[in-house]
Amino acid sequence: MLNDVTFGQYYPTKSFVHNMDPRAKLLLLIAYIVAIFIANNFFGLILVTFSLLLFILLARVPFGRVLRSIKMILFLIIFTAILNLLFYAGGEGDIVLAEWWIITISWQSIINTIFLAMRLLLLVLGTAILTLTTTPVALTDGIESLLKPLKYIKVPVHELALVMSIALRFIPTLMEETNRIVSAQKARGANFETGGIFRRAKAMIPVLIPLLVSAFRRAEDLGDAMDARCYSGAKGRTKYKKLTFTWRDLLGVLFFAAFIAGIVLLNTYFGSRFDIIWQFREWFGI
């Protein structure tokens, strides 16, 4: 279980999406997020949803695995949805359904709530596709490569990427260590399970301090080990893993260029998300 955390949620398999260049995937994700936010009506979001489904299929990751990533932020989605439903105040044209004190529920607020919830869900699922199909190492390599231009304004891109990958590498080690310290403190009579939130937080101090001390010792050791292996910064360094931009990546990027264009067209063609209300009224005579 511990080790699941190591790789975020990387799902090892071979697929079109797995084989894509991490840089292309990062760019696609950015384009995807932009698309979600410029889409102004449901037709746009439906198009986004279809593209998401297409990528899930291409990635050959089980659908359940992708959906699991929502669990973490389900609360957030529900919370913002409720707030939106109750406190959305559009303006003049609102068709109010219920009103009490500062709370107003209107057709507009319902539509807006659904729209926002969809946006958030699509956002999380899209990001999940990236982390499910890309190892942390590839991801840091991709970020390093994309941020390379920042080197010219003296941002230590290589060092930052190295720090990031070392941090990822030490997560399981420190998790193990935490478990060990917790066990050791329990054996000495520490109590982590009972008491209020403050008592429990206080009980964590005897765990955190040894953990911090050992993390520093590890850092010192690692520094020595890196020195011994001739590390001397980015200068004169070669890279073993080469990122290669292939036809897959070109295809992906072209797809998303077309995709964003499509959304912009849908935006202008179908207008605002609220038009659907008038449409419904016409159809059903509400």
Added chain:
Amino acid sequence: MESIRSAPGQTADEAAPAAVRFENVKYSYEEDEGSFAVNGVSLTIGQGEFVAVLGRNGSGKSTLAKLINALLRPTEGRVTVLGQDTADPKLAFEIRKNAGMVFQNPDNQTVASVVEDDVAFGPENIGVPREEIGERITAALQAVGMSDFRFATPSRLSGGQKQRIAIAGVLAIRPRIMILDESTAMLDPKGRREVMDVIQKLNKEQGMTVILITHFMEEALEADRAIVMHRGEVVMDGTPEEIFARAEELETYNLTLPRAAYICKCLQEAGMPVGNAFCAEALAEEICRSLQKG
């Protein structure tokens, strides 16, 4: 065990520089304090030698190791590695290329979360071209018998396996000297054996100079030469057999004999006519011989 020993430093061919030479080296962690972690060490280690450095905690053996590959620079005296002075900051890079070092805790010396990427770290640092890094990884992993784990995650391997990966990470730099700073201390007996086998192979088959820092006396038996350190000084230097024959002296440095050697000594004291033996096999032979005689 048969030991094929190269000539001791003094008589070595002057044309080929010694692997490591200490000239009256002192090192103090705190500048102002008068105590030295390494206090006046002079010694020469020839190329291709397999040297075990023994000593209690705080005897200065780890400091000695760090002085070799320029992680520490001597407060006084001179350390040269293949003729290069470690005091020169410009040479540190070259010295570290020649003298690789494996540390105690296998968890604290891996930089990447995939074996292959970790082994690549050293060659990347010294600027080896991409195609060659692949070859070096293959060769290094083969040398430590970990070829099947190229794409594994170090955190899921056993201690012995992790330490072999660390050795591979150093081998990929193609050093001529390998320093192991208590690299077996945190391993279980199986892991220790795995690591010792790899070291033996490197020394015997590739002629690599090995400096093994340890507090396991049994491991010293596998070396050609053993050095005992006490309070920052070299107090004994000779073949493991010579060292272990002086049990009383060892005791004054808080060191014990290897178990088989200790049993042998007890048998001798009890009046059994057995010759000196330091490892289990030799002891068994001695006992058989004495029984046949009797």
